[in-house]
Amino acid sequence: MDRNEILSWLKETDTEKLNELWQKADKVRLENVGPEVHLRGLIEISSYCVRRCGYCGLNADNKLQRYRMTRDEIIECAHAAVEYEYGTVVMQAGEDYGLKTEFIADIVREIKNTTNLAVTLSLGERIDDLAIWREAGADRYLLRFETSNHELYEKIHPSLPNQNCDRFEILKKLGELGYEVGSGVMIGIPGQSYETLATDIETFGKFDLDMIGVGPFISHPDTMLGREGDQMKLPEGQQVPNTEDMVYKVVALTRLMCPQANIPATSALATINTEDGRENGLNRGANIVMPNLTPVKYRAMYEIYPDKACVNETANQCRFCLAGRIESIGRTVGQGQGGRKKII
Ligand code: 5AD
Ligand code: FES
Numbered sequence: 001m002d003r004n005e006i007l008s009w010l011k012e013t014d015t016e017k018l019n020e021l022w023q024k025a026d027k028v029r030l031e032n033v034g035p036e037v038h039l040r041g042l043i044e045i046s047s048y049c050v051r052r053c054g055y056c057g058l059n060a061d062n063k064l065q066r067y068r069m070t071r072d073e074i075i076e077c078a079h080a081a082v083e084y085e086y087g088t089v090v091m092q093a094g095e096d097y098g099l100k101t102e103f104i105a106d107i108v109r110e111i112k113n114t115t116n117l118a119v120t121l122s123l124g125e126r127i128d129d130l131a132i133w134r135e136a137g138a139d140r141y142l143l144r145f146e147t148s149n150h151e152l153y154e155k156i157h158p159s160l161p162n163q164n165c166d167r168f169e170i171l172k173k174l175g176e177l178g179y180e181v182g183s184g185v186m187i188g189i190p191g192q193s194y195e196t197l198a199t200d201i202e203t204f205g206k207f208d209l210d211m212i213g214v215g216p217f218i219s220h221p222d223t224m225l226g227r228e229g230d231q232m233k234l235p236e237g238q239q240v241p242n243t244e245d246m247v248y249k250v251v252a253l254t255r256l257m258c259p260q261a262n263i264p265a266t267s268a269l270a271t272i273n274t275e276d277g278r279e280n281g282l283n284r285g286a287n288i289v290m291p292n293l294t295p296v297k298y299r300a301m302y303e304i305y306p307d308k309a310c311v312n313e314t315a316n317q318c319r320f321c322l323a324g325r326i327e328s329i330g331r332t333v334g335q336g337q338g339g340r341k342k343i344i
Helices: 003-011 015-033 071-083 099-113 127-137 150-156 168-175 194-206 224-232 244-257 266-270 275-284 317-330
Strands: 036-046 090-091 119-122 141-144 180-187 212-218
Touching: 003 194, 003 244, 015 244, 036 071, 036 317, 071 090, 071 099, 090 099, 090 141, 090 275, 099 127, 119 194, 127 168, 141 212, 150 224, 150 266, 168 180, 180 244, 194 244, 212 244, 212 266, 244 275, 266 275, 275 317
Parallel strands: 036 090, 090 119, 119 141, 141 180, 180 212
Antiparallel strands: none
16 A cells, blocks of 8 residues: 555545445455454553653643552452453553562563463553563553654653653564564644654554554643644644544554554544444454453543543443444454464
């Protein structure tokens, strides 16, 4: 798929033409990753964060009630994942150095020793810890690069003092360490042009990512973009809108670009269309969903963006709700870890 083709799909508005794109992506999805939809149990283990990202409600400047789950709470969630027959747990948090290297390594070892779960980590730019966690048994790591436009990235993701981190370097390192590597972007960030978004999709292909998560940017009032986002928007015709259709286009194009990748219908997509956002995502290229396993008492405190889907549902409710949604569109719940099958 060449760049002009990507750009013209991103700008396409004709419903019939778009139906062609959805069908093409759905076919490529079926041929490459099959009818199964794999469930990844998400555990939001800490809402502390040292970063000051302009998009994220957990940014260090935001006065929030914060939490950090205990070892026992996390292990208990992992065991719930086994009971629900999920093949993977994803431990996600802000960039929280209060989650000590050994604390995480120990939990990873415990989960790997007592279950058949794949363990995915999504704990930010913890460069010095990645090798140790991999050795402890972690299988996968998620780190979205958020946007391929360097200037925009710097604006929305300020560096830590004395530390200049390149997320692409980290993604490369993760691959070298033997992790399955996940990344992705937000769609409709103020200042994101169609050109940038086309480069994002090309970048997915270039890095041969195993997992690619894309979702709409959702403005959070207690962030820089919540306050200044409107002024950062590009002129009409250049600014990518953060609409549902734009997300589907990117999901579909991502599937065409990376036929073998695991692509979730994200919670952010479910948030902008609670009715059938996930189902549409799954019908337009996606093959993964990530039910929330976080204890309900913590969920509302992990407010990356407002009105997050499933904030008040229990893990058990999400499990049945999602299985029903998957079956309603003629798909099956995947068994096993559902890792990427690499064609060598
Ligand atoms: N809107 C949409 N997605 C967001 N994320 C963070 N903040 C927002 C927001 N306001 C996404 C980022 C991050 C992932 C965990 O959540 O892409 O990598
Ligand atoms: Fe949580 Fe449906 S997935 S309620």
